Amino acid sequence: MGTAATDDAGSATRALIFALVALACGHMLSTLLRTIPAISLDLMAADFHIEPQALASLTSVYHFAFAAAQIPVGAAMDRFGVRPVSLALLAGTVFGAVASGFATGPESFAVGQLMLGVATSGMLMCPMTLAAKQLSAARFGLWSGAILSIGNIGMLLSSSPLAFVVDTWGWRAGFWISAAGGVVVALAVFALVPNQPAEHKDHSSPMAQMIEVLRLGLSRPLRGLIALALVSLASSLVLRGLWGGPWLMEIKGLTRVEAGNQLGAFTLAMIVGPLLIGMIDRRIGRRRQRGCREHSTDRRRHIERAGGGSLRRTDCALDDGGHGSVVAPRAGLVLSGRAFRRPSPAIAGDRCRRSDPQLHELLRFAGRRC
Numbered sequence: 001m002g003t004a005a006t007d008d009a010g011s012a013t014r015a016l017i018f019a020l021v022a023l024a025c026g027h028m029l030s031t032l033l034r035t036i037p038a039i040s041l042d043l044m045a046a047d048f049h050i051e052p053q054a055l056a057s058l059t060s061v062y063h064f065a066f067a068a069a070q071i072p073v074g075a076a077m078d079r080f081g082v083r084p085v086s087l088a089l090l091a092g093t094v095f096g097a098v099a100s101g102f103a104t105g106p107e108s109f110a111v112g113q114l115m116l117g118v119a120t121s122g123m124l125m126c127p128m129t130l131a132a133k134q135l136s137a138a139r140f141g142l143w144s145g146a147i148l149s150i151g152n153i154g155m156l157l158s159s160s161p162l163a164f165v166v167d168t169w170g171w172r173a174g175f176w177i178s179a180a181g182g183v184v185v186a187l188a189v190f191a192l193v194p195n196q197p198a199e200h201k202d203h204s205s206p207m208a209q210m211i212e213v214l215r216l217g218l219s220r221p222l223r224g225l226i227a228l229a230l231v232s233l234a235s236s237l238v239l240r241g242l243w244g245g246p247w248l249m250e251i252k253g254l255t256r257v258e259a260g261n262q263l264g265a266f267t268l269a270m271i272v273g274p275l276l277i278g279m280i281d282r283r284i285g286r287r288r289q290r291g292c293r294e295h296s297t298d299r300r301r302h303i304e305r306a307g308g309g310s311l312r313r314t315d316c317a318l319d320d321g322g323h324g325s326v327v328a329p330r331a332g333l334v335l336s337g338r339a340f341r342r343p344s345p346a347i348a349g350d351r352c353r354r355s356d357p358q359l360h361e362l363l364r365f366a367g368r369r370c
Helices: 002-034 037-048 052-068 070-080 082-101 106-119 125-134 137-157 160-169 172-192 206-217 220-250 256-284 287-307 311-319 324-339 349-355 357-365
Strands: none
Touching: 002 052, 002 082, 002 125, 002 137, 002 172, 037 052, 037 106, 037 160, 037 220, 037 256, 052 070, 052 106, 052 220, 070 082, 070 125, 082 106, 082 125, 082 172, 125 137, 137 160, 137 256, 160 172, 160 256, 220 256
């Protein structure tokens, strides 16, 4: 009997791993699609007969749609479960990638970006939600880092490999390949992710559920984390998602493939980083101090790039009015103290789990002990 139970537990663990990897591949597809303009912005602008700056503004449609759809997608996941929502999002991703690949002008490209923003908004949420529901707090720390690392492989694919594809077949091929990848991921999710009932299914209206999510997001334990995310993610999206490639090609004179190699090195750090942090987070702790150090380093690197040289040379420039690119990392440095503070005793331990299960799950999602 003991051997049978062990075999069943092992099979369940393997099934969960396959399901998480399949869902994480959806996040990988999302990061690939959002970073295609970084390596092909010049060709896309020439094809649409507009300035690169104007096309860059159009790519913001993706991110606005992505942000606006987060809460509705989260409410849908609570109501219907991970598997059906993930399949619906992947179907939308395929259609959005095809629409972007066949775009003939700025307007049709903006429509494709809108579809992609909405469809990819829950690609990270899906594996994280399944992991938060199925794993212990200790294992969730490891798997959350693994999910982020698998997702960041999409940015690795959009560096040198995408540069080669764009040089060989044009920028549209990147979207068509992504659409084909979306079909493959959807088949994997259909086959590997179990169709479990929604844990928080109730009879409240979707609007009431979205208001509840907003209330939780604005609650005191999560305000700092959300504020930190606003300024932390922005810097990587600006550099890796859009202007890193054009800057390397136009200012530094690199070829497209050489620029892709540089962006690939940037992405490798983003892949290894979350995995390592997830492994050592529970042992080292001191999240507040570590967050301050990380944002201090990020601030220094932004200052060096804005000034074109060392930190010592650019300190004087800050006294004369500063640079806009420094504001976000500096704000993140200030906010990190509150973001990584200890949770209040009122929501600690089993009390949090009993009083507000949704808040408990969100705090686990954020990597806190509760």
